[in-house]
Amino acid sequence: MRLRSFGATSLNVSELCLGTMQFGWTADERSSFTVMDAFVEAGGNFIDTADVYSRWSPGNPGGVSEEIIGRWMKERGNRERLVVATKVRGAMWDGPDGEGLGRAHVERAVEDSLRRLQIETIDLYQCHFPDSNAPIEETLSVFSDLIDSGKVRYVGCSNYSPELLEAALKAADEKKLARFVSLQPHYNLVHRGEFESALAVLCEREGLAVIPYSPLAAGFLTGKYRPEQPLPESQRAERAKGHMTEQGFSVLAALDAVAEAHRTAVAAVALAWLMAKPVVTAPIIGANTPQQLAELLPAADLVLSADVLSALDVASAGM
Secondary structure (H helix, E strand, O other): OOOOEEEOOEEEEEEEEEOOOEEOOOOOOOHHHHHHHHHOOOOOOOEEOOOOOOOOOOOOOOOOHHHHHHHHHHOOOOOOHHHEEEEEOOOOOHHHHHHHHHHHHHHHHHHHHHHHHHOOOOOEEOOOOOOOOOOHHHHHHHHHHHHHHOOOEEEEOOOOOOOHHHHHHHHHHHHHHOOOEEOOEEEEOEEEEEEEEEEEEHHHHHEEEEEOOOHHHHHHHHHHOOOOOOOOOOOOOOHHOOOOOOHHHHHHHHHHHHHHHOOOOHHHHHHHHOOOOOOOOOEOOOOOOHHHHHHHHHHHHHHOHHHHHHHHHHHOOOO
16 A cells, blocks of 8 residues: 655554544454554554544444554554544533633544544544634634643644635634644545535645545445335445435446456545545545455546546546
């Protein structure tokens, strides 16, 4: 797996990023360790998590994914070879300042993430999603302090609209505060408009790294969802079900043809389409087992011709 420059930073990251929302949710600790081992063995060095993962699961208090990653890094002794990203914003405790991007929450949340990850510095600390109750200057100010203290190297954001992202970049420049270096958007073959409408142009203009989440549309772009077939057993089936439309299945048909021609998995083709976009740095992939990961890794070596990319663009136009 090749390395790519991470926007305007000094970081170099693998062209696929390992997402870890499933760790401690649909993958137990042992399985999570084997997935991370396989990812690193394949040349991956970029791991993304969030403090809130996976608080929605019964019995999960949040922070479990970070704890699993922390124990794995400690056991393997490989922290210095990795780029570790996590996110802040979600509800993590009851009472005042239990969530959000205000100073009080962020200052406590970053200490908790550092403790769970068992590291001294977070390479990329991201706003998980916006907080209308916290002025952007307050968030960027506390981020600046975290960078100055050495607890964070760079900061980024996720799920920001073009207007919010542009306002944040402007505030950072005008007030000499920490500047977002990356955006984590929802972007894939069947969910293009949200990112491509204005965010892509903004990210390219401002030199931001782009690390799309849900690049396989909650599993829909793996090819497991087919017309007149029962839904597969999956925690994400209801989300993927929303893509089961006439055009969605047309996209799958186009992917099938390319996958057959290249003798690879449908999911690898969907990822390769994303990776061919010049503005994209590294799609965030997820896997419960090394076997699932193995279906995705060929995307790193899959080069799609201009004609193939154009055909996939046409099949998914307007989505």
